[in-house]
Amino acid sequence: MKQKKHRVKxxxxxxxxxxxxxxxxxxxxVITIYPLYFVCVASVSDPTLVLNGKVLFLPKGxxxxxxxxxxxxKNIWSSYLNTVIYTVVGTGLNVVMTMTAAFVLSRRRFYGKQLIMLMIVFTMYFGGGMIPTYLNIRNLHLLDSFWAMILPGAVSAYNLIIARSFMQSSIPHEMQEAAIIDGASYIQFYLKIVLPLSTPVVGVLTLYYAVGHWNSYMDALLYLSSREKYPLQMILREILIQNQFSTADLASMNDTEAMMSAENMxxxxxxxxxxxxxxxxxxLYPFLQKFFVKGVMIGSLKD
Amino acid sequence: MTMRRITRKKNSLNGVTIRKVMYQMKADYQLYLLILPIVAYFIIFKYFPIYGLKIAFLDYDPALGFEKSIWVGFDNFMEFFTGPYFELTLKNTLVLSFYSLLASMPIPILFALVLNSFRDSKGRKAIQTITYAPHFISTIVIVGMLQLFLSPSSGIINRLVVWGGGKAINFLGEPSMFRHVYVWSGIWQNLGWDSVIYLAALSSVNPELHEAAQLDGANRIQRMRYIDLPGILPTIVILLILHFGSIMSVGFEKVYLLQNTTNSQTSEIIATYTYKQGIQRAQYGYSAAVGMFNSVVNLFLLTVVNKISKKVTEVSLW
Known part of the structure; x- marks a missing residue:
């Protein structure tokens, strides 16, 4: 009786x-999409209408x-090019270093493995911090150099652990034994068997690292001083946040666009x-989404 | 005589193990060759700076250099602890962190639970894809968008406020608004992304449990409460520990970008203060001490929370 009543409810x-x-x-x-949509609409609408709040859903004027x-x-495109170069070279180095480290550290045993792992994991929880790191880069004479944008973040301990757990769980130890018996060296085994079998994790790493490089401005803020080396994010910071425009670019703008005020422009x-x-x-991300999600899942498997 | 024999035996045993190790290492030389650059990287770029923390205990003089500057013990730390910025920056760091943690932990969990209750997996995927989008936008662009949207004169948010009969708010200039802007824009950016890990955990909850519960007459909310939530509890605990461990390291990047002279009363945190003292004013010893205080508290909190969690829930990082 009671049960029945409950079920109806x-x-x-x-x-x-x-x-x-x-x-x-x-x-x-809606909350997620609308701001992004609004930016797109506002970028092709008459700025006076946007400023007066007349543009809400459809572009006007x-x-x-x-x-x-x-x-x-010009500033935008030269920095855009810089960002592309930093992203490509940086990500390339990241992936090579991370995969190699993950390969070695996922071998079942070799002397020193525990020590090296400990040394790497420790840096996830404690570090020198901003100032000693900056002084270190200065002592290495890397300030304001191309390599200052590449080397300081060459390997991420977190990504290394993701790649390592992937190799541990999906490449059986018997494969290594078989390859070694057949006369393969570790390097041959790594290049010819492990790497081809690890494409999903290479995808994850490439994307994690590439997004990181594309969006980062911290290293540039700390280590770069010459404008011609600036990545896109630094120029964006000037324009979007500090409201500073290159005077040359803005001046030529006002001559030709007399009909539009500088503020609106x-x-x-x-x-x-x-x-x-x-x-x-x-x-890019919707196409690569499955890799990202996979990365999160491999990461969570670790525990 | 017997003693000697025993010691000799021990020695030879050691000799054998050492020889074995040497033999093994020789056979594995390629592994060492491969790992060498990585070890070098961690030593040069991670452990040199840790050694460089020594500067926090020095009265650093560039003319004398790192090795010859005078050792002053904890003077730099004391200067910070007794100075006017200690209380302000510590309080701002902790309040911002806890607020951020409390607001941004539960929302992705709830969202994941709700999204997971939908049967249509294609629709679920589409919604996930959409909600990830802001995660891929850089901090600079996010702050740029905030400036455009929150502008007191033309921003769309203030138009809504005025339209609703309120008075335009200077979100980015008001010290009382800074934390809300920081935390809620963060939630907007990462809600979808942060829920991925919970959705992954939810997908491994045994569907038979749900079927059995349904037969017993449990409704969706009850099943969520008694099946889904316990199923993802270990994941929640791990993430909570990790968040607690980084409570002192609130992202420098976004705070620094959102900061201006009018809101610094609430927006000056330890990281931004370190940057200003160290990089902009070249007070290396002092600012390294400030930064080191931050990292040590961080490590301490992480260890404590991890220990508590190990005892209470048997989930831990190490």
Whole structure:
């Protein structure tokens, strides 16, 4: 009797639950998407209308002057190129170092393995901090050099652990024994068998590291002083956060765009710049999403 | 006589093990060759700076250099502890951290639980993909967007506030607003991404438990509470420990970008203070001491929380 009553109630409570759940998820999706969508719309709309709050959902007074200006803005493109170079070279080195370390440290036994692991894991929890690290880079004469953007973050202990757990769990030890009996050396075994079998984790690492390089500004802020070496994020910082525009680029802008005030132009440039700088990652990640998620899962398997 | 024999035996045993180790190491020489650059990297870029922490105990004089500067013990630390910035930066760091932790831990868990209750896996994937998007945007762009959206005169948020009958708020200039802006923009950026790990954990919850519970008449919320939540508890605990362990290392990058002269009363944290003293004013010894205080407290908290967790829940990092 009691049971029956309960069951009738249950149907309703589940229906209410799902109604609320749909509302919650819809709310989250809208909150996430709308700011991004608004930036895109504002970047092609008349900035006066945007400033007056007339643009909310659809672009109004469509124009592409913002993007035209961005394409002519030299500082942006030279730094864009720098970022591409830092990202490609940096990620390449990251992946090679991390995979090699993971290979060696996932071997079943060799003398010193425990010690090396301890030495690496310790750095996850304690470090010299900003100032001694900066002074170290200075002592190594790396300040304001290309390598200051590449070497300090060459291996991430966290990613190393992800790659190592992957190799431990998915490449059986018997394979190594068989390869060694067949006369392969460790390096041959690594290059010809382990690496080809590890493509998923190579994908994860490439993406983690590449996003990191693309978005980072900390190393540049600390170690670089000459503008021609600046990555994109440093130029973005000047424009978006400090509201500083290259005077040469802005001056030529005012001559030709007399119809648009400098303030409006700045605003328009900012919206366009957000789109141009974030686009590569935003376009790429849905395709690579499965790798990212896999990475998180391998990482959580460790425990 | 017997004694001698025993010692000789011991020696020869040691000799054998040493020879065995040497033989093994020789056979494995390629492994050592491969790991050499990585070990070198960690020594040069991670352990040199740890040795460099010595500067925190020196009255560093660039003319004398690192080795010859005068050793002053804990003077730099005392200068910080007794100075006007100790209380301010410590309080700001802790408040910002705890606020951030308390607000940004439960929300992704709830979101994952709710999303996981939907049967349609394609829809679930699509929603996940959408909510990840902000995670891939750089801190600089996020702060740039905040400046545009929160502008008192033209920002879209303030338009909403004014439209609702309120008075425009200077979010980025108001010291009382800084923490909310920091924490909630962080939640906006990482809600989807942070829920991935919980969704992964939820996918390994045994579906038979749900079927059995359904037969027993449990509704969705009850099943969430008594099956899903316990299922992901170890994951939650691990992440909680990790968050606690980094309670003192609030991201320098975003705080520094959001900081300005008007909101520094709440936005000056230990990391930004270290940067200003060290990099901008070249007070190396003093700022290294400030930074070291931060890391030591961090390590201490992590160890304590890990110990507590080991006792209470049997989940721990090491």
């Amino acid at each position: 249950m149907g309703i409570s589940d229906r209410i639950y799902y109604a609320i759940a749909v509302l919650i998820v819809a709310f989250v999706v 469509i124009q592409l002057q913002g993007y035209q200006r961005i394409f002519q803005y 700045k605003q328009l440039l900012k919206y366009g710049l957000i789109v141009v700088s974030s686009l590569p990652m935003i376009i």
